[in-house]
Amino acid sequence: MVAGTNSRERGRGDGVSDAVVVARGVGKVFGTDTDRVEALRGIDLQIARGEFISLIGPSGCGKSTLLRLIGDLLQPSAGELVVNGKPPRQARLDRDYGIVFQQPTLLDWRTVRANVELPLEIMGVAREERAARAEEMLALVQLAEFADHHPWQLSGGMQQRVAIARALGFRPALLLMDEPFGALDEMTRELMQQELLRIWTETETTVVFVTHSIPEAVFLSTRVVVMSPRPGRISAVIDVPLAHPRDVETRESDDYYRLITEVREALRRGETGEGRR
Amino acid sequence: MTDASADVVATTSRWSPRVRRIMGFLGVLVVVVVIWELYKVVGKALGGVVPGTELRLRPPPDDRIMPHTWDVVLQLFRPVRRNGELTVLLLGKAALFTLREAFVGFVVGGLVGFGLGVAFVRSTLAERAFMPYVVASQTVPIIAIAPMVVVWGGKLDIPQWLSVAIIAAYLTFFPVTINTVRGLRSPAPTAMEMMRSYAASPSQVLWKLQVPAALPYIFTALKVSATASVIGAIVGELPAGFRDGLARALLEFSQQFNAEKLLAAILMSAIAGILFVGIVTWFEHRLVAAAHRQE
Ligand SMILES: Nc1ncnc2c1ncn2[C@@H]1O[C@H](COP(=O)(O)OP(=O)(O)OP(=O)(O)O)[C@@H](O)[C@H]1O
Ligand SMILES: [Mg+2]
Numbered sequence: 001m002v003a004g005t006n007s008r009e010r011g012r013g014d015g016v017s018d019a020v021v022v023a024r025g026v027g028k029v030f031g032t033d034t035d036r037v038e039a040l041r042g043i044d045l046q047i048a049r050g051e052f053i054s055l056i057g058p059s060g061c062g063k064s065t066l067l068r069l070i071g072d073l074l075q076p077s078a079g080e081l082v083v084n085g086k087p088p089r090q091a092r093l094d095r096d097y098g099i100v101f102q103q104p105t106l107l108d109w110r111t112v113r114a115n116v117e118l119p120l121e122i123m124g125v126a127r128e129e130r131a132a133r134a135e136e137m138l139a140l141v142q143l144a145e146f147a148d149h150h151p152w153q154l155s156g157g158m159q160q161r162v163a164i165a166r167a168l169g170f171r172p173a174l175l176l177m178d179e180p181f182g183a184l185d186e187m188t189r190e191l192m193q194q195e196l197l198r199i200w201t202e203t204e205t206t207v208v209f210v211t212h213s214i215p216e217a218v219f220l221s222t223r224v225v226v227m228s229p230r231p232g233r234i235s236a237v238i239d240v241p242l243a244h245p246r247d248v249e250t251r252e253s254d255d256y257y258r259l260i261t262e263v264r265e266a267l268r269r270g271e272t273g274e275g276r277r
Numbered sequence: 278m279t280d281a282s283a284d285v286v287a288t289t290s291r292w293s294p295r296v297r298r299i300m301g302f303l304g305v306l307v308v309v310v311v312i313w314e315l316y317k318v319v320g321k322a323l324g325g326v327v328p329g330t331e332l333r334l335r336p337p338p339d340d341r342i343m344p345h346t347w348d349v350v351l352q353l354f355r356p357v358r359r360n361g362e363l364t365v366l367l368l369g370k371a372a373l374f375t376l377r378e379a380f381v382g383f384v385v386g387g388l389v390g391f392g393l394g395v396a397f398v399r400s401t402l403a404e405r406a407f408m409p410y411v412v413a414s415q416t417v418p419i420i421a422i423a424p425m426v427v428v429w430g431g432k433l434d435i436p437q438w439l440s441v442a443i444i445a446a447y448l449t450f451f452p453v454t455i456n457t458v459r460g461l462r463s464p465a466p467t468a469m470e471m472m473r474s475y476a477a478s479p480s481q482v483l484w485k486l487q488v489p490a491a492l493p494y495i496f497t498a499l500k501v502s503a504t505a506s507v508i509g510a511i512v513g514e515l516p517a518g519f520r521d522g523l524a525r526a527l528l529e530f531s532q533q534f535n536a537e538k539l540l541a542a543i544l545m546s547a548i549a550g551i552l553f554v555g556i557v558t559w560f561e562h563r564l565v566a567a568a569h570r571q572e
Contacts (some may be wrong), residue, residue, distance in 0.1 A: 073470050092476055099474045101467045109489045118485065119475045170475075 020084055020174050020206045021047040021070055027078035027231075028065050038231035039065045043079065045225065045234065049173075052200055052207045054217035054224045056263065058271065062232025063210040064178050070208065071099055071176050084173055095123060097174035098167030102182045104159035106151035106166075113138065113147040116166045123170055137165035140199055157188040161195070168203060175200075175207045182212070190251075193219055197246055214267070218259045219246060226263060228270030235270035238263055310346045317343060344537045349544065352537040364538065368526060368545040375522040376549050378438055379510040382445020383502060383553075390450035390502070391495065394457025395483065404458075415451045419509060422447060424516035437517045444513030448505040456498035460491025496561040503553040511546065523549070 026043040029036060040062040047053050055063045068074040069081060072088035083091035091097065098119075106115045116134040125133070138144045141161040143154075151159055160180055167175060181189045193216060200207055211217050217224045218240055226236040240259055242250055250256055292300070320338025327334060336343055353365040361367075393411065397404035423444050430440030464486050472482045514524030523546050530538040 068470075071474055073473060092474060095476055097474065099471065101471070103465070103467060105465065105467045105471055107468075107486070107489065122472075122475045122477045122481050122485065 018049045019046050019082075020049050020051075021045065021208070022082040023066075023070075023079065024081075025079035026066075026069060026076050026081055028062070028069060028074065029077045040069075041078075041231035041233050043232075043234060045237075047206060047208065049206055050204060052197075052220055052222045053209065054221040055208065055210045055227060056212070056214065056217045056224060056267065057227030057232070057235075058229055058267070059212075060232075061227045061229035063227060065232065066227075067176050067178050067208060067210055070174075071097060091174075095119075095170055096172055097176055098170065098172040100160075100163050100167050100175070100177040100180045102179040104151070104156075104163040106159055106162055108151055111148050111150055112143065112154070112162050115151065115162055116169050119166060119170050125170075133169050134165075137169045138162075140168070140202070141165045141195065157184050157192060160184065160192065164196070164199070168199065168205070171203070171205075173206060175205045177207065178210045179212065180209075181216070189216070194247070196220065197244075201245065214260050214263050215251075218242075218256060218263060219251060224263050226266040226270060228267075236266035238266060313343075313346055317345070341534075342536055344540065348537050349540045352541045353544075357538070364541055365545075368523070368542055371521060371523045371526050371542075372545050372549040374519075375507065375510045375514065375524070375546075376553065378441045378513070378522070379445050379503075379506040379549075379553065381439070381442040382447075382509055383449050383499075383506040385442065386446035386449025386502060386506065387453050387499060389446065390453025390498070391457050393450065393454045394461060397454070397458050398461040398487070399479070411451065411454060414447070419444065419448060419512050420515075423513045427513065427516045437519070441510055441513035441517055441519070441522075445506040445509035448509035449502040452498040452501040452505070453495065456494040457491060460494030461487040463494065464490045492565050496557065496565055499557050499561075500554050503557050504550045507546065507550050507553060 023043045023045040026040060027038070028040040029038050031037055043066060055066060057063055065074065069076050070083060070088060072083075072092040081088050084094075084096045086094070086096075106112075107118065110118065113131075113134050116137055117130045120130040120133060134147070135144070138147055141164055143158060143161055143165065146154060146158065151162065154162065160183075164180070181192050184192060196207075197220060207220075209217075209220060211220075219242075221240050224238045224240060225234055226238065227233065228235040238259070242253070242255055242259070317338045317340075320334050323334070325334050325337055325339070326332060340348075353363075353368070355364055356362060357364050357367050393407070397408065426444050426447075427437065427440045430437065430443070461483075468486060468490075469482070472486055477485070511522065511524045511527070514522040515528065519525060523542065526542045527539070527546070530542055
């Protein structure tokens with residue numbers, strides 16, 4: 001792939017200034033002596049504003065760990081991380097990012113609307129403003145008429161959309177998503193991917209997206225970061241210069257298949273131990 | 278919450294779940310009465326011994342020690358002593374008196390129990406330091422603690438009924454502490470990480486996530502505590518020498534070796550306990566049922 005062939009204006013920038021995430025030599029070790037696990041080693045990565053980055057790799061290669069490090073839910077053992085020009089901790093305190101987990105993690109005792117309002121409540125947004133934003137976000141994920149339902153009355157896919165609405169409600173600069181569609185069936189999943197791309201286009205956030213699915217990574221991303229395990233590291237970064245907006249036709253194009261093959265081969269090379277220490 | 282199987286049956290039944298619940302309650306009552314009376318009839322027919330042996334039946338089936346169930350109920354509507362008050366009135370007043378102490382103890386114990394639970398979840402150090410004492414406090418028999426509290430309360434000029442309430446609180450707080458700790462720790466790790474990602478303050482995490490999640494646990498404890506607080510109040514009344522509570526009635530009737538009166542008093546204590554638990558359950562349905570319906 002030729003670098004910088006993104007058809008999108010807001011694709012990757014090269015300057016550190018507009019980088020949302022900068023990782024330099026980041027490593028993470030869990031445990032001590034006997035149960036020591038080196039989850040990540042020597043991660044160098046730069047994510048520009050407006051990018052959609054997928055992290056893909058075999059189970060246990062440290063994708064979730066990297067996401068948690070960026071989100072200041074874990075502390076790195078080595079190297080340096082900068083989020084929005086600040087240490088991750090400061091970025092978290094400034095509410096610079098929203099997070100979506102594999103499980104929707106909604107609060108059962110709150111209605112859908114109240115769930116979306118939760119982060120706004122915590123951030124001290126006024127009541128009317130909260131209601132307006134919740135309304136807006138629920139419309140964005142097309143769940144407006146379910147605002148007064150409780151989470152258990154929704155399907156898995158709808159719950160996940162609520163979780164996305166909740167994460168977007170306070171307009172974070174960065175959206176961190178850990179296998180958000182992992183529990184969905186194929187059809188719902190493709191619909192949600194389409195939705196997510198639409199939301200990404202409308203809100204202009206930067207997304208870091210963990211997935212196990214190669215087609216999903218290719219369809220969604222501006223760049224795919226391929227990781228390999230033991231210790232977890234980046235084994236390839238693949239540009240995805242597919243035109244936007246992407247739709248069903250994108251999924252049937254030759255470029256799409258070629259990119260899928262490319263990511264698959266990169267994954268296999270990582271697996272067979274190239275660069276393993 | 279009502280269990281799912283009951284709901285399924287209810288939809289195919291002519292009776293509403295409420296009626297069915299009452300019928301179940303009465304059914305058990307009838308069975309107990311029948312067994313009681315049957316034991317008396319058969320026991321008497323056998324001459325009060327196990328057939329083919331010299332072993333005496335325990336309890337002996339005679340009317341003095343094991344009165345007829347209807348005599349116990351009738352006793353409620355007879356005067357306690359000649360020209361005295363009706364038993365049911367005396368016991369009713371006694372139950373109200375005891376319930377008042379129990380209720381104050383329950384509220385105080387519930388708040389203390391909740392506070393300790395929150396403190397333990399906030400600080401592992403506090404939990405390590407205090408939990409052994411909390412556990413130890415519950416292994417000391419209440420009949421040993423009660424006189425001490427009453428004596429100290431007297432020295433400190435605390436009204437006696439308050440001392441009794443403190444004894445009730447002593448039995449109340451423990452289940453609440455244990456279940457509060459469990460409940461506050463029940464949210465999924467990802468839910469805690471989510472709150473962290475919003476940079477929520479500790480008290481926001483507590484009130485918006487942990488306490489709502491803990492409510493079902495806390496209410497389970499409160500139901501245990503409601504009954505325990507009644508027991509605490511009764512036990513506390515003994516050393517305090519109260520004449521108006523259930524303790525006095527229980528003591529007096531047992532000293533008179535009057536099984537009918539004693540059983541009537543036990544019946545009244547039980548009703549007081551059921552009433553108390555019923556009130557707690559009512560609040561539970563208001564506060565928890567709508568929120569955690571999916572179970
Ligand atoms: N809290 C933890 N304590 C100890 N080890 C951990 C912890 N979290 C992750 N690890 C280890 O770090 C490594 C990477 O885990 P991580 O969850 O990041 O993998 P992953 O790429 O997200 O895997 P999956 O695709 O299965 O979700 C694994 O070997 C795991 O055992
Ligand atoms: Mg993971």
